[in-house]
Amino acid sequence: MRPVSYARATSVAEAIAALRAHPDAAFLAGGTTEIDLLRLDVVRPNALVDINALPLSRIEDLADGGLRIGALARMSDVAEAPAVVERFPMLMQALLLGASAQLRNMATIGGNLLQRVRCSYFRDVASPCNKREPGTGCSALDGINRGHAVLGTSDHCIATHPSDLAVALIALDAVVRTEGPRGARAFPIDEFFLLPRDTPHLEHPTEHGELVVAVDVPAAPIARRSLYAKVRDRESYEFALASVAAAMDVQGGVIRAARVALGGVATKPWRARRAEQILVGAPAQRDTYARAAREELASARPRQLNAFKVELAQRAIVRALETLAETGGPQ
């Protein structure tokens, strides 16, 4: 682990200014990604600006019935907030099915969105990796790629986006609010995550010193009946092989509105818009779900070891929608 300097910021302006003054510094929130990757030499900041003392951990109601979640709110606290439990069960479930109790006590909402991929070549500085060192090649293309993505991939990177939270937030049309050298900005969450294309080292539209201050979740009555389903190699404390955030409004047996997003199978949190198009207006039954799932995965580009994910993701979608139609939410 390389040596680093450390400072604790007491205001947002101070935190932004500190990163501006130190081009090789990084923000430190819960540290569950940053300290891990620092120790592995994957990230190489020369200074850490601790943002944990900033007043950004509140969860507030927005005028329209939505929520503003402070960037420093901890995963555990957000999962327990009554507004989240009642109005956005898929968000609660996505948080509780992620990491472990200890990690959720540490990890922040902002840090979760900015966590890095779990690709083992990315984490191993001895391996070529376009994301870590642009132009060196992608070791996963013909390597151990069982956990990698089948949607949104490129010839330069196929790493899965690891966040569960982001999958629920993308289904909810959340907005990521930042403050930085260019003042305050707001990004629709779909635009906050970039596809790898031929620049997999660029993951977000933000710049150095731009601080995520909050995530806004707009009101969505449909989300009261929603869930997050996660399929993984073991029952707990594991990243997704495939996951589904889903909400559905069914009236008289017909789907009036639907939100579907996928995790574990794509290079960014994946809004399943094609599936949603098929669902809306169709009868709420298994055939419909299966067709929607099939069409969403039609553009999948599997590699040697992850082809099973194409089928797995479809089954996960069908299971999630069936459960939702039968029970209306988390069990």
Place this chain on the structure above:
Amino acid sequence: MNDTTTPETQAPPVARRRAQARKKQAAANASLPMRGPTEVDVTLKINGVEQVARIEPRVSLLDALREHLLLTGTKKGCDQGTCGACTVWVDGRRVLSCLTLAMACEDHEVTTIEGLAKGGELHPMQRAFIAHDAFQCGYCTPGQIMSAVALIREGHASTDAEIAEWMSGNLCRCAAYPNIRAAIRDVRDSEAGGNDASG
């Protein structure tokens, strides 16, 4: 940062505003001094006692505890956040000390396994682990116990399935899981005094 070249009083508004912004910026920079990267004095409150460790900022809370303050009860398994052996409490919440910087704990209260016993009496959870034979090699045990006490306090120990889920951040290579759950049930039930409602 050098903003002395423009006489601020005569400057046009935009330049003046920029100069002011630069000044504000310089003030903000100046008010956030970096500490390290070489050794600095870090004051930590551990198990109710303030101690000063002379460490580099990169030192984890885990290494500060074990290597500098000689509190070796907290164990290092993976050093990557995946095993839970290093579980301690910061301000009463269970966290992983391997992914926490010691310096970030200044002004916070750290509790380790050494802080659980009171007046020479083991904590009920420690006694229950012994009574139920909830370990073999014992390496994961301090982390398991710190997690288990927090688990009951959080109210996440109502069923075996819930215990398993909320203890999943603590791996045990000896697979003492059934006995660990038995110890937790025992403490849960005795704390509840036969009253299930209190969790």
